[in-house]
């Protein structure tokens with residue numbers, strides 16, 4: 001029976017990689033089936049041809065569990081390349097991005113097994129080249145640069161390129177590796193790193209014009225753990241995901257202090273060993289559901305969260321007037337028809353996260369007041385505004401500031417998802433709009449939200465995933 005369920009609903013499966021082969025496992029009956037993953041992982045390939053139909057107006061009520069963090073999982077999976085021992089990573093969300101990272105590890109020579117949320121990696125012999133074909137689909141694949149450099153002292157990693165939210169340079173990643181003594185050339189779209197002559201810790205400042213860099217800090221930290229001497233990163237990113245990576249590296253034998261602040265000190269060690277780790281809850285997924293609950297909730301409780309990571313978002317919602325109850329590991333939000341508008345500016349952690357900006361824009365549309373949102377991390381990250389305007393939103397975009405006059409009646413429309421968080425914001429807008437909203441390019445959502453539609457449906461949302469003809 002469960003296998004039949006799987007046949008009817010292939011989404012109740014997990015992708016498992018054993019050596020170079022891929023299998024799908026039904027998580028109800030545990031049966032596995034060989035799967036040809038030559039082109040891409042199922043969730044990406046599948047959702048390329050799917051769209052989400054949202055029927056607005058159904059109130060959300062109930063509890064959901066928040067998944068493991070995507071942005072923690074990606075660098076932590078990459079960090080398993082730093083040892084030839086076995087590493088076990090738990091609560092890795094089933095997303096096309098994490099599946100893609102699993103694939104990258106396999107292509108680099110690691111043995112990887114994935115079953116449900118558990119990924120086991122043994123990177124005994126690894127290759128030093130990550131070509132364009134391998135990294136181009138996911139910008140975060142750049143986080144193999146640090147571990148490959150740290151372990152092999154030379155590598156070639158192709159530049160992953162920009163994306164719709166901005167230019168996305170890697171100059172700060174390279175600046176950090178150079179400060180460790182690496183010689184770097186960039187040619188033909190490839191980064192060539194050579195640290196054979198010695199890889200020594202030293203001081204550096206990784207602060208950029210838009211603030212600190214998350215994956216840049218991750219990369220330098222992963223390279224520095226195996227460098228000689230002491231590395232001090234000033235201007236380091238303080239995001240919880242950087243701290244989570246540091247905690248995993250410490251379990252592997254690294255000596256790191258100050259992760260989670262803007263000054264990280266790393267004392268190089270000779271080698272790292274295998275370790276087990278459970279990734280932290282996804283604060284952006286949690287934030288997205290909180291905003292959904294504020295927009296049309298009837299009491300939405302998020303379980304398995306770390307409220308201390310979400311203070312910027314919960315504070316912003318409380319300031320608008322939404323009642324929020326916080327316990328050690330849960331947050332409940334309730335609606336407030338008289339909520340006030342807000343003025344917020346995205347900043348590095350502990351400031352308001354850029355990854356929650358689009359969702360707050362959707363919230364501003366339903367608050368009967370004026371709100372402003374200024375984006376300082378990715379100043380061009382406003383693609384969602386044009387789509388929301390098609391649904392009736394009153395948004396005036398001036399440079400990197402959006403002024404939203406809320407309270408207009410939002411009407412369902414076909415809209416185009418442009419990036420991960422923008423897509424989530426369009427789903428939120430669809431949940432409150434009158435009638436039917438069709439969200440195309442669903443693969444953006446499947447990159448970063450584990451079963452978003454199933455979780456929303458569990459809260460009472462009316463939505464369906466359909467094939468795009």
Ligand code: UD1
Pocket residue numbers: 070071072074140166167168169170171172173174208209210211212213214215216237241354355377378
């Ligand atoms: C990470 C997150 C992403 C989030 C972003 C900002 C992951 C997988 N992704 O992306 O979801 O939106 O942090 O919180 O963790 N910059 C430079 N030079 C560099 C690197 C970055 O100028 O070498 C700039 C960027 O253009 C941007 C800012 O610094 O303006 C922050 O980018 P960064 O923190 O590096 O983003 P990611 O780590 O790629």
